[in-house]
Amino acid sequence: MKLGGRLLLGLIIGVVAGAVLYTVMRIILGMPAWAANPWPMVALALTTGSIGLLWGIEPSLGLARGLMGMVAGFVVGLLVTYVIRLVLGMDPAWKPEPAWVVGAVLGSLGFLLGVGVMTDWLRWTRGEKTPEQHGPPKGKPAWVRYFGADQNHKVIGVQYTVTGILLLGAAGTFAMIFRTELTNPGMDFLSADLFNTFISIHGIVMIASILMGIGGLMNYLVPLMLGANDMAFPRLNSFGFWVAVPGAILILMALFFGGWNTGWTGYAPLSVRGPLGIDFFMIGVFIFGFSSILGAVNLITTVLTMRAPGMSMFRMPIFVWAALATSLIQLTGTQFIGLSFLMVVLERLFHMGFYEPSLGGKVLLFQHLFWFYSHPAVYIFILPGLGIISELLPVFARKPLFGYKWIALSSMAIAILGFLVWAHHMFTSGMSASLRVPFMYSTMLVAVPTGVKFFSWLGTMWRGKLSFPTPMLFVLTSIAVFLIGGLTGPPLATVPTDLHLHDSYYVVGHFHATMFGGFVFPFFAALYFWFPKITGRMYNERLGKIHWFFQTVGFYTMSLYMMRAGLLGMRRRLVDYDPALGVAGFHHVITMAGWLIFLSVVVGVLNLAWSARRGPVAALNPWESRSPEWLLPSPVPEHNYEEPFEVVGEPYDYGIPDSVYVRMHSEPARAG
Amino acid sequence: MTATTQTHHQEAISPARRLVMNRVGLWMFIISETFLFSGILVSRFYLWGGTRPHLNQLLGMSVTLILVTSSFFANRAEVAIKYGDRKVFLRSILMTILLGLLFLVGVVGMEWPSAPVKPTMDGEFNVYGAVLFFMTGMHAFHVLTGVVLLAIVARLGARGHFHAEHFWGVEAAVIYWHFVDVVWVFFYPALYLMGTAVGPGH
Numbered sequence: 001m002k003l004g005g006r007l008l009l010g011l012i013i014g015v016v017a018g019a020v021l022y023t024v025m026r027i028i029l030g031m032p033a034w035a036a037n038p039w040p041m042v043a044l045a046l047t048t049g050s051i052g053l054l055w056g057i058e059p060s061l062g063l064a065r066g067l068m069g070m071v072a073g074f075v076v077g078l079l080v081t082y083v084i085r086l087v088l089g090m091d092p093a094w095k096p097e098p099a100w101v102v103g104a105v106l107g108s109l110g111f112l113l114g115v116g117v118m119t120d121w122l123r124w125t126r127g128e129k130t131p132e133q134h135g136p137p138k139g140k141p142a143w144v145r146y147f148g149a150d151q152n153h154k155v156i157g158v159q160y161t162v163t164g165i166l167l168l169g170a171a172g173t174f175a176m177i178f179r180t181e182l183t184n185p186g187m188d189f190l191s192a193d194l195f196n197t198f199i200s201i202h203g204i205v206m207i208a209s210i211l212m213g214i215g216g217l218m219n220y221l222v223p224l225m226l227g228a229n230d231m232a233f234p235r236l237n238s239f240g241f242w243v244a245v246p247g248a249i250l251i252l253m254a255l256f257f258g259g260w261n262t263g264w265t266g267y268a269p270l271s272v273r274g275p276l277g278i279d280f281f282m283i284g285v286f287i288f289g290f291s292s293i294l295g296a297v298n299l300i301t302t303v304l305t306m307r308a309p310g311m312s313m314f315r316m317p318i319f320v321w322a323a324l325a326t327s328l329i330q331l332t333g334t335q336f337i338g339l340s341f342l343m344v345v346l347e348r349l350f351h352m353g354f355y356e357p358s359l360g361g362k363v364l365l366f367q368h369l370f371w372f373y374s375h376p377a378v379y380i381f382i383l384p385g386l387g388i389i390s391e392l393l394p395v396f397a398r399k400p401l402f403g404y405k406w407i408a409l410s411s412m413a414i415a416i417l418g419f420l421v422w423a424h425h426m427f428t429s430g431m432s433a434s435l436r437v438p439f440m441y442s443t444m445l446v447a448v449p450t451g452v453k454f455f456s457w458l459g460t461m462w463r464g465k466l467s468f469p470t471p472m473l474f475v476l477t478s479i480a481v482f483l484i485g486g487l488t489g490p491p492l493a494t495v496p497t498d499l500h501l502h503d504s505y506y507v508v509g510h511f512h513a514t515m516f517g518g519f520v521f522p523f524f525a526a527l528y529f530w531f532p533k534i535t536g537r538m539y540n541e542r543l544g545k546i547h548w549f550f551q552t553v554g555f556y557t558m559s560l561y562m563m564r565a566g567l568l569g570m571r572r573r574l575v576d577y578d579p580a581l582g583v584a585g586f587h588h589v590i591t592m593a594g595w596l597i598f599l600s601v602v603v604g605v606l607n608l609a610w611s612a613r614r615g616p617v618a619a620l621n622p623w624e625s626r627s628p629e630w631l632l633p634s635p636v637p638e639h640n641y642e643e644p645f646e647v648v649g650e651p652y653d654y655g656i657p658d659s660v661y662v663r664m665h666s667e668p669a670r671a672g
Numbered sequence: 673m674t675a676t677t678q679t680h681h682q683e684a685i686s687p688a689r690r691l692v693m694n695r696v697g698l699w700m701f702i703i704s705e706t707f708l709f710s711g712i713l714v715s716r717f718y719l720w721g722g723t724r725p726h727l728n729q730l731l732g733m734s735v736t737l738i739l740v741t742s743s744f745f746a747n748r749a750e751v752a753i754k755y756g757d758r759k760v761f762l763r764s765i766l767m768t769i770l771l772g773l774l775f776l777v778g779v780v781g782m783e784w785p786s787a788p789v790k791p792t793m794d795g796e797f798n799v800y801g802a803v804l805f806f807m808t809g810m811h812a813f814h815v816l817t818g819v820v821l822l823a824i825v826a827r828l829g830a831r832g833h834f835h836a837e838h839f840w841g842v843e844a845a846v847i848y849w850h851f852v853d854v855v856w857v858f859f860y861p862a863l864y865l866m867g868t869a870v871g872p873g874h
Contacts, residue, residue, distance in 0.1 A: 125824045125828075127828045127831060127833045232693045233693075233697060236697075293701075293704050296700070297697055297700040297701050297704065298697070300700050301693055301697040301700060304696055305689070305692060305693045305696055306693075331700060331703060331704045332703065332704060332707045333707070334704075335704060335705075335707040335708040335711060336707065336711050338708070339708060339711045339712065339715075343715075343806070346802075346806065347802070350797065350805075351791070351794070351796040351797060352797045352801065352802035352805065353797055353798050353799050353801075353802050354715070354719065354802050354803070354806070356796075359792075359796055359797070359798045359799055359802070360719070360798050360799030360800070361719065361799050361802070362718060362719060365715060365718050365719065368718070369711060369715065372711070
């Protein structure tokens with residue numbers, strides 16, 4: 001059958017199946033077959049219709065089968081809960097909340113079974129051996145592997161990165177919606193509930209996007225930099241990516257189940273009382289957490305056991321150190337956000353009084369557990385970005401990285417210190433005042449290893465032969481923006497000033513400066529830098545610089561005006577504000593700057609997407625980097641290194657005559 | 673697996689190195705789980721402080737002894753298969769599974785219905801019920817997964833899947849079992865022994 005015919009067939013079958021499924025479910029659950037509100041049926045029919053379209057494009061797509069599995073899992077979950085409640089004689093037998101929670105869990109499981117990431121493991125339990133899979137599925141076009149369970153770390157890296165960019169677009173769109181509402185005082189087009197939902201979902205989807213982005217960088221780069229042919233556990237790697245997809249889907253589904261009004265932090269007891277969307281949000285984050293933890297298990301094992309001969313820990317490319325430190329936080333801290341959210345869901349379902357004071361629970365427990373992950377989490381977001389800065393600066397300064405060991409150890413120091421500072425989020429929460437001062441000092445201590453990094457970057461640039469292609473511009477802006485983010489931190493760490501600044505737009509400005517300096521700018525630097533390696537083609541330099549210029553200008557304007565509005569008394573998370581505060585003009589500027597950033601990112605992404613197909617073929621090593629991945633042809637072949645290499649020198653001895661980092665066995669030496 | 677499906681990549685990693693990588697990976701996972709159970713333990717002390725509910729001491733002591741004994745048999749199974757003794761391996765692993773199931777019966781089947789932490793009129797559990805069910809429930813869930821893993825290993829072992837050179841599956845399941853056991857060694861005093869018992873007794 002022709003493609004058009006299959007698409008049409010898939011769409012029709014999907015839409016009809018969705019409508020029939022909806023009606024049948026209503027009849028089984030004892031409701032009138034036709035609902036007064038047609039939108040749930042339309043939404044389901046559109047979802048199944050899209051799955052049908054995917055199936056029409058290529059019947060073997062793992063994604064299409066995963067989504068079918070997810071719908072099936074939801075149906076089973078709803079019915080099982082209904083039947084159990086019916087058998088136990090509970091009234092009413094159809095209760096939405098438990099049914100949808102069980103549906104969400106089984107739906108995620110259905111997705112994973114459908115997409116095929118557990119097939120090999122299930123066969124192992126029957127004593128069968130399964131070969132590792134290499135190359136695209138037999139007889140299918142090469143692009144199919146990007147939409148299914150592929151075990152190659154480069155494919156998984158691209159899957160992570162592209163998903164991250166898609167989520168970045170979604171979260172950015174949410175931001176633009178509520179940012180536009182805030183342009184003028186007064187309620188313009190959003191309701192208060194919808195505003196709360198959009199700020200909450202902007203936050204958590206951005207976090208999901210960042211976790212995907214760093215996952216992409218780490219999965220693609222670390223094995224290449226170590227001289228390994230893949231990660232330690234290729235199947236676990238595939239599972240780690242695909243388990244994040246149902247997690248993200250559940251978070252987005254929260255929009256259609258009443259949204260949620262707690263912000264991305266989901267503080268109890270408000271989250272215990274909020275709408276059904278909170279269950280979707282929290283279970284989505286919980287399932288997303290498996291991705292973080294299992295990805296970290298894989299990455300740490302890879303770094304510890306798969307380094308090339310001669311590559312001691314202090315001869316690894318510096319990004320690997322950042323990835324290792326990040327993974328240690330992900331491995332350990334993620335359990336705590338899972339724990340705090342799990343207890344909220346249990347309290348909602350079974351009325352277990354963890355957080356409810358009238359039952360003896362304690363509200364602050366949630367904040368302690370939550371911030372024990374969520375503060376270290378910001379170091380998960382920024383450490384890979386800081387690693388990118390340290391990785392790229394020597395290349396564009398043509399000088400050795402200043403103080404390699406200090407940089408490596410400062411990443412570890414940030415990872416460890418990050419666990420000792422969580423309660424600085426709670427200075428105004430009513431926790432014991434005696435805890436304030438120790439947490440103030442521990443928070444200030446973070447400035448030490450971060451300062452080490454800044455000194456090293458300055459030392460690396462000092463008297464270097466700087467050149468300024470797009471990746472370098474993004475790197476330099478990262479440093480400048482992260483400096484603003486860093487310097488605005490101590491006033492928030494200091495108790496007396498924090499009591500004044502807490503919950504103001506100053507915090508919003510500070511936080512966005514750390515995230516842009518620590519993740520967004522370095523992420524784009526990395527994308528532009530490794531783009532020729534990944535695709536074998538070159539992006540458009542002029543468009544890249546346009547992207548950089550408008551993102552930089554837009555960001556400075558947005559962040560500085562946010563801080564200024566906060567200092568003048570603008571509280572965060574408010575849908576409306578008093579024009580007498582005198583900040584309406586600032587909000588105009590912040591909204592326009594936000595749109596500028598949004599459009600600049602669109603330019604950047606379009607540039608990369610277009611260049612991946614049509615860009616000029618890239619030179620073998622366009623940046624004259626010494627890192628081993630640039631010894632390989634671009635794009636990198638299926639089995640990275642056909643022959644192993646040996647590390648015989650220091651990684652960043654740029655500009656030093658006759659210095660060698662890696663030596664392939666077949667060739668005598670290679671100058672750096 | 674035939675020689676044709678064997679690829680360049682698989683040849684690159686020797687079985688000995690693969691074993692080291694598997695061990696590192698498993699221990700990383702266990703470190704992660706340690707943080708989960710530490711968080712639960714910390715929550716218990718934050719919410720209960722120096723108090724605890726009146727629980728059946730005899731039952732608590734018995735299930736603890738059962739679980740600790742099961743770890744002994746798990747270890748015996750692992751040592752036996754590494755020496756190639758399939759008979760002792762199979763007997764020990766079945767004994768471990770049996771004791772694990774007994775533990776589950778003791779906690780979920782006997783402690784849960786009998787614990788003096790009944791819901792209120794509105795079906796709400798106070799902080800004693802909440803923490804008790806959460807701690808024992810999370811632990812019991814991990815015991816259950818351990819039993820499933822051991823059952824898979826036992827079934828494969830009965831078919832001769834494991835021998836002195838091929839024991840990773842046994843070792844992994846047994847290390848996980850020990851871990852679940854050690855968690856209970858911390859949970860038991862936190863639930864049954866520490867602090868003063870408050871509320872209705874037996």
